[in-house]
Amino acid sequence: MNLELSDADRAFQAEVRDFVRSSLPPELAERNRRHMHLAKQDYVTWHRLLNKRGWGAPNWPKEFGGTDWNPVQRYIFDEECAIADAPPLVPFGISMVGPVIYTFGTPAQKAHYLPRILSMEDWWCQGYSEPGSGSDLASLRTRAESDGDDYIVTGHKIWTTQAHFADMMFCLVRTDAQAKPQEGISFLLIDMKTPGITVRPIISIDEGHGVNEVFLDGVRVPKANRIGQEGKGWTYAKFLLGNERTTIAEVSTSKQRLRRLKTIARAEMAQGASLLEDPAFRDKVAAVEIELLALEYTNLRVLAAETAGKGVGPEASMLKIRGSEIQQTITELVCEALGYYAAPFEHAPEGSNLAPLGPDYAQGRMESFLYNRATTIYGGSNEIQRNIIAKMVLGL
Template identity: 50%
Template sequence: MYLQLTPKELTFRDEVRAFLSSSVPRDISQKLLNDRQLLKDDIVRWQRILNAKGWAVPHWPVEWGGTNWTAVERYIFREEMQAFPAPPPLDFAADMIGPVLIAHGSDEQKRKFLPRIANLDDWWCQGFSEPGAGSDLAALKTAARLDGNEYVLNGQKIWTTMAHYADWMFCLVRTTRGEKKQNGISLLLVDMKSKGITVRPIITMEGDHEVNEVFFDDVRVPAAQLVGAQDRGWDYAKFLLRNERATIARVGVSKARIRRIKELAASEYRMGQPIIEDRRFREKLAAVEVELKALEMTQLRLVAGEEDEGRTGASDATASLLKIKGAEIQQATTELLMELAGYFAVPFVDEERRELAGDGWNGPFVTPEWAARAAPTYFHWRKMSIYGGSDEIQRNVLARGLFGGQGG
């Protein structure tokens, strides 16, 4: 097995780079460079450009809009988009519920939803976490009772990302109570315009509105919107979460951020010299780059294994490994940005900061946009150790994979 791209793969990479250079709206890439939150319109606009090219869902079967690319080509495409940077297709739709519907959905569900997911005609959100049921997802209490040809849904979800934008939710609900809590869970597709749904915003510590509480009060959901079989939702959830965790590594995102850190460190001065010349800063930056290269090689080995052995997707243990290390590296890059920003990370003008600036400064005190976003980005990405299953849970999954359930 060789971890070197073939001439054909290099040609493909050049094609992807040329497309991104000519097609990504500049305002969108600039927002990503400055760690600003994208609006719904930004993501929809870009995904429709991708879909027009036929590249919105390259990992899907060709009959539903896939490209028939190899595993390596799909990896190259994802990494090049992250590194450019360009936003990926909406992951809740393209990477999560889409593959679940392809594998387990009814023919009617596939015909109705898959083309709309590819073109982002519908915005999807994920109804999994609840108060008291986050990493221990099987403890969920939101219940659905079958009444004729409808389920009646009652309960609450929390930390629901972009629910305020959503047209649809894929929602884990309890349909049967048994001795084992993983049993009796089902997966429903819920129209967010249904009567009885209330969405309340949660403003996170960096000041952004990304997550929400969602309440269900006697919400009626057609039985035809049950995915697969009743009480089999836990199996579908594991399939979905494995895909989510495997994509959290985001090697390309970290590459782009490190490139940005180097540019800023070369142009920003401290104690009369560029920050990049500070030995301690360079050591920290180099340590993150080494970790990132190791993660990249791990991911490439997995991709090469898919190609050689015909496997599809990562195992539970592998997905957990990628999730843990990818999150750690992305958090480390935000720490480096915070160190670069220094007192500029506090986006206010006051006499104390003028005094800190020193050198007789008496002009306007303007915080660069990248520095003003350093602290919010740092705080925002603390969540990576928690969502998609906390790192503690992932280490348990990894231990079971390594020791066959004997170690921990």
């Protein structure tokens, strides 16, 4: 998609492009391009470089340390970062709990947590899913019992992304077992160094350690760490999930991956000609490009509505569904284009002397394909998102 940019927008685009190209460490861009498992410090380094420039929270209001960028500027920023193979901003603090805190938090919570999110002093994780309470999140059983000025939290969270890196967790807990499922839940901010917290790794199919189990055994949490009213956590959770599902769309990242897919298809040969000239394969590429273009327009409309002060509604579910499916389709087509070069799974630890197999552009593609099998599940499975659309949009 080519936006009609004003002179001011073009100047902003040049500013972002120059900053990203001059500031992003080349070795970090290369690791991200190859879909290597990035270390915690990789994400922190890039975030702090952006924050030093004043761009650490592109979606926040200026009064809280954000940019107050309009939708076109946010679009330009995402595009330039994707083109440069910059790692994504970690969403848990910036895109998820940060907006919850500055929208619903107390003045003391805002003063304490927001600067620490901006500086990446606190790394956050999300304590939502539980065994048996993933898609049916309202059935969660982790309980928080009142004890003076504290809650005593006991329960088990699962699929907790980057909990092994985290300093803090935003967590849904049940504070009233007698209330209706959605009405007995509260939203707590929990220090991960508190006694009683155990984090156990879950190694995913791409051999990455991204997700974890978190066990909470009598964890003492000050009531001052509760967001908003007791029992109203479901309201704050829905607000947060709307923000999460718009970021999962990853339009700019998919556009960069589509460009890379075309590069690979031009280089690979089929019956004496470029694979991109093969009518059947070319039609597949064209189909996903059309879907991505439609998603991009929809994403821009959502950004514009959000900037105008309208909350994120069920359209977030549409973005999540189409965005995740497009990501999977592109990674599938990359593997199809690579043929047998896609077959080896070559993930190797940092410092490994294993020689790469196949051309340079084949590196990390199987790892990306395997990881992206989860995109239609995390952030609320696509089946659940379709139920939300059926109810909220179609009235079924």
